[in-house]
Amino acid sequence: MTQPLWQKSDSKVDARIMRFLAGNxxxxxxxxxxxxxxxxxxxxxxxxxxxxxxxxxxAGLLRELDALAVDFSSGSFVLDDRFEDGHSAIEARLTERLGDAGRRVHTGRSRNDQILVATRLWLKEKLGTLETLCREIAGVCIERAAGDSVPMPGYTHIQRAVVSSTGMWFAAFAEAFVDNALRARQAFDWIDANPLGTAAGYGVNVALDREHTTSRLGFARMQVSPIYAQLSRGKFEMAALDAVGTALLDTRRLAWDLSLFTTAEFDFVSLPGEYTTGSSIMPNKRNPDVVELLRASYAAVAAARTEIEQLLSLPSGYQRDLQFSKGSLYHGFTNGLAALELLPDLLARMEWKAERMRAAIEPAMYATDVAIEQAVAGVPFRDAYRAAAETAASAGDGRTPESSLAARVSPGAGYDLRLDALRARLTRS
Structure with missing residues (x-):
């Protein structure tokens, strides 16, 4: 390993301690x-x-930094255990190539604000990806809701309740992911602050050009207080993970629905073949493994957020404990975005089994419509409710799923899909 940046003498550092300090x-x-x-x-x-x-x-430093980026991207420069961390590697490379100019590069900055600004830039990139994915998912759901909507049972307590439709199902998740895109943008705007120049948390006695670095790196503003720059570490990361988690909570519920709907007991949905896997022992099985892992993906984000939250039981100023937050942040975002990347294609290509869903609609599922119609006609609702309950078995007489839906899910009725409003929100967001 190259000599640590913080090493002040030629005395040896215990290798075990160095391994523990460097970690991953x-x-x-x-x-x-x-x-x-x-x-x-x-x-x-x-x-x-x-x-x-x-x-x-x-000019020389910029040239060598560009060369280092090219070498790293091509694999000719490997960030490995020769170095304590990435910061050490950058300074070692510049010193090797440029001598004293390379040694001068760390003037006015600390590894504390160096990792803050690097992770802040990384988070902005990932939150931009999150917003794009949420918008794409919402767009797919809107178009499928506007397509060939067919009747299906609506469930409460996982019991058949009222007549619903595939359009209503898709519209629900369309609105959810419009909100999730907005949540990603809000998190992006909140963390879009430049910490570079705050050094180890107390500034430096030189007039750094912080306005230049803020503009050059594309930040909307700078973090003014050096102490707060350190206090924001972990706090901003949790906000970003909250945005991913919000999208994955909706993903979990969507995946739960698909897990149920693909069972033989429901048999409402057919998934594209590549989203299922075979059993290693049972030749007859095709399992919705992708959907099940989509359902599980929130756990990785929740764990990452919890780990960072537990690290923040700290006084003000920088503490080395915060080093552990990088792994949590990386794993939470990597798992979360990998799951969301699969949703647009899955939702676009899954197929509803219209006959199976129509066959699952029972006469009693019209009872709520009957009660409300009687209430609108002047019967006190609680009386209409009891009357409809007594005749629930015949509530569907003379009705079709389409007529029930038309009475509730059309412009001017008590509820409609309002897909134009969702499209407008998606455009504005």
Missing amino acids: DVILDREFFLHDIEASKAHVEGLANIGVVSGDEC
Whole structure:
């Protein structure tokens, strides 16, 4: 391993302690490395703006940082256990190539604000992806709701309750994911603040060009208080994970529905073949494994959020405990986004079994419609309710699922799908 950045003498560092201190940092930093390089470029430019590095030194540092990014992306430079972390690797490379200019690059910054800005840039990228996925899922659901909607049972307590439709089912998740896209954007806007220049949490005695780094890195604003920059670590990560978790909570309920609807007992849905797997022992089985793992995906995000929350039982200022938050953040987002990436195609290609759903609609499922119609005609609702309960077995006489839905799910009725309003919200968001 190269000499740690914080090493102040030639005394040896216990290898076991170094392994414990480094943990998985150098592996996890591969995820944030390109963002760290980009932030380093902005920092170098800022140092040049205030005369800490010369124009020639700035040009050389920027050239070598670009070369390092290319080498890392191509695999010719590997971030491995030669280095304590990604920050050490950047400085070691620049020093190797440029000598004193490389040694000057860390002026005015700490690994504390270095990891803050790298993870903040990474989070903005991931939250942008989250918003895009939620919008795509919502769009698929809107189009399928507007398509060939067919009647199906609506359930409460997993018991047949009223007549519903596939359009109503898709519209529900369309609205959910419009909200989820908005939640992702809100989280993005909240964390869109530049911590670079706050150093170890107390600033530095040099007039860093923080306006330049804020603009150069595409942040909407800077974090003003150096102490708060450290306090925000973990807090902002939890907010971002909350946004992923919100989308995955809806995914979990959607997946639960599909898990039930694909059973032989329901048999309402047929999934595309690649979303099912065979049993290793039972030749007759095709299992909805993808749907079941979609249902499970929220757990990884919830665990990541909980781990970070438990780390934050800390006083103000930087504490090394926060190093553990990187792994939680990475695993939570990686698992969450991988699940959401599958939903648009799955929802676009799943097929409803119209005959099976229509056969599951029982006469008693019209009883609520009967009671409300009588109440509108002047019968006190509780009396109409009791009368409908007594005649529930024949409540469907003379009715069809389509006529029941038309009475409730059409413009001017008590409820309609309002898909144009959902489309407008999706466009505005």
